[in-house]
Each structure stands twice: as C-alpha cells, then as structure tokens.
Amino acid sequence: MELSNVEQHALWNGAAGAHRLSNPDQDDAEVFALRPRLREAAAIAPGETVLDVGCGTGTLLKRARRDGHRGRLVGLDPGAGMLAVAREDPSVEWVSGALGPGAYDGEFDLVTMTGHAFQELRTDEKILATLRGMRDAIRPEGRVAFETRNPGAKAWESWDGTSFDVAYQGGTVTIRYEVRKVEGELVTFAEITDGGRWHDQVEVGTLRFLPRIELDRFLAEAGLQVETFYGDWDRGPLTEDSPEIICLARSTI
Numbered sequence: 001m002e003l004s005n006v007e008q009h010a011l012w013n014g015a016a017g018a019h020r021l022s023n024p025d026q027d028d029a030e031v032f033a034l035r036p037r038l039r040e041a042a043a044i045a046p047g048e049t050v051l052d053v054g055c056g057t058g059t060l061l062k063r064a065r066r067d068g069h070r071g072r073l074v075g076l077d078p079g080a081g082m083l084a085v086a087r088e089d090p091s092v093e094w095v096s097g098a099l100g101p102g103a104y105d106g107e108f109d110l111v112t113m114t115g116h117a118f119q120e121l122r123t124d125e126k127i128l129a130t131l132r133g134m135r136d137a138i139r140p141e142g143r144v145a146f147e148t149r150n151p152g153a154k155a156w157e158s159w160d161g162t163s164f165d166v167a168y169q170g171g172t173v174t175i176r177y178e179v180r181k182v183e184g185e186l187v188t189f190a191e192i193t194d195g196g197r198w199h200d201q202v203e204v205g206t207l208r209f210l211p212r213i214e215l216d217r218f219l220a221e222a223g224l225q226v227e228t229f230y231g232d233w234d235r236g237p238l239t240e241d242s243p244e245i246i247c248l249a250r251s252t253i
C-alpha cells in the first residue's frame with residue numbers, strides 16, 4: 001500500500017507530530033543521541049556546506065549551528081508542520097519539498113538523511129530520485145550519509161504494543177504503537193495518541209525496510225559508490241541482523 005503524500009504528511013502534522021513539536025527537548029532526548037555519531041562518522045568539518053534531506057523540525061542543523069558550524073546549512077522537508085518549527089532558526093535555509101535529480105548542482109560537501117527518514121521512501125522511484133538528487137547535490141569530492149533500519153533485525157517486532165507517556169501542556173499523553181501489517185518490505189503501523197486533547201487518535205504510517213542488497217543496486221544505479229557501511233552506532237560491522245544500515249557514500253561520476 002502506498003500512502004498519499006497528504007496522508008503521510010498528516011502523520012507528522014497530526015496529534016503525534018503535535019506533541020513532538022511541542023516537546024522539542026524530548027524529541028532531542030529520544031533521537032538526537034544518535035545524530036552526533038552520524039555527524040562524527042561523516043566527519044563534518046565546521047565550514048562545510050550541508051544539505052539535510054527530510055530534516056523534520058531541523059534538529060540536526062540547528063544543533064550543528066549552535067555547536068559553531070559556520071558553513072551553509074540547508075534543510076529540506078515536504079512536511080509543512082515540521083518545517084514551520086524548523087524556520088524558527090533563520091541561520092539555516094529551510095526548503096519545502098522532496099529531493100529529486102538536478103534540484104542542486106554540486107553545491108554540498110555533505111548530504112545527509114537522518115532519523116530514518118530514508119524509510120519514508122516507499123517506492124523504487126522515490127528511492128532512486130532521492131539518491132540521484134543526493135549525487136547531483138554533492139561536490140565531486142562530497143559525501144552522502146544516511147541510515148535505514150536493517151530488515152534483518154526485524155525492529156517492528158519489538159514495536160507492537162509498546163507505549164510511553166509524554167508530558168503535554170500540564171498533563172500526560174500516552175503514545176502507543178501497533179503493527180498493522182507487514183507486507184514484503186513495507187511495515188504499516190499505527191501510532192495511537194490518548195490524553196490531553198486526543199482520545200485514541202490514530203495515525204497510520206508505512207515504512208520501507210530496504211535490504212542491503214537492494215540498497216547496493218539503487219546506489220549503483222544512482223551513481224553513488226559506498227565508502228563504508230556500519231551496522232550500528234558504535235561503528236560495528238553491517239551483518240545480517242545488525243540493527244542499522246548506516247551508509248557513507250561518494251559519487252562515482
């Protein structure tokens with residue numbers, strides 16, 4: 001099943017997105033811990049130009065700027081609600097949309113896609129268009145860095161039935177996850193928000209878990225050559241069931 005863009009954006013702009021947007025610190029706490037390692041792995045230097053594809057609320061680039069990054073930073077995302085929050089920092093260029101071939105022409109030292117945003121690319125066409133856009137966007141010696149969950153680790157099996165509470169406007173909101181369907185590489189799950197102004201509000205999303213062998217094929221087709229694959233955030237090797245596929249690549253052209 002392919003969700004329309006409207007449905008997919010609703011996932012991020014709806015109830016669950018709203019609590020994230022109003023709890024940026026919690027968002028930081030949950031996911032930011034991973035990002036310095038990607039930044040470290042990608043060896044970002046302070047003056048480099050960086051494009052963050054699927055930047056969401058812009059946590060990565062805002063943090064980079066706060067940490068003293070001096071170079072040009074561009075964040076791209078099709079989600080209006082996310083981007084509205086990102087735009088609070090005018091020192092970064094925020095662009096609405098998805099990446100495609102020729103969108104940028106050799107302007108960046110590094111193009112990233114973090115927070116598993118890559119898994120939002122559910123069709124072969126979107127994956128290829130994004131990877132080609134990345135290749136076009138980097139300088140001849142530039143790098144691409146992104147991560148996607150390794151299907152071999154079957155992360156979704158541990159998601160089903162999990163829940164957590166978040167503080168929201170003086171009360172508590174419970175978020176719980178249910179896996180609705182596993183169909184080939186596509187995992188459809190529901191995020192159910194209960195509490196505050198939401199009563200069992202259901203947002204359904206689908207993520208693609210792309211096997212490494214297919215990723216290799218898409219990268220080659222897009223003109224990108226893998227420099228390193230890591231299987232976890234401690235730079236462990238990529239194995240059949242390592243949790244992540246962390247990919248650092250360069251242009252072959």
Ligand SMILES: C[S@@+](CC[C@H](N)C(=O)[O-])C[C@H]1O[C@@H](n2cnc3c(N)ncnc32)[C@H](O)[C@@H]1O
Nearest residue numbers: 053054055056078079082098099114115117120
């Ligand atoms: C899990 S969030 C990650 C956001 C951010 N990178 C982070 O780490 O906080 C996934 C993001 O991917 C974006 N997205 C969805 N489809 C996309 C596409 N075709 N191209 C780029 N980004 C997309 C969503 O709008 C959302 O902001």
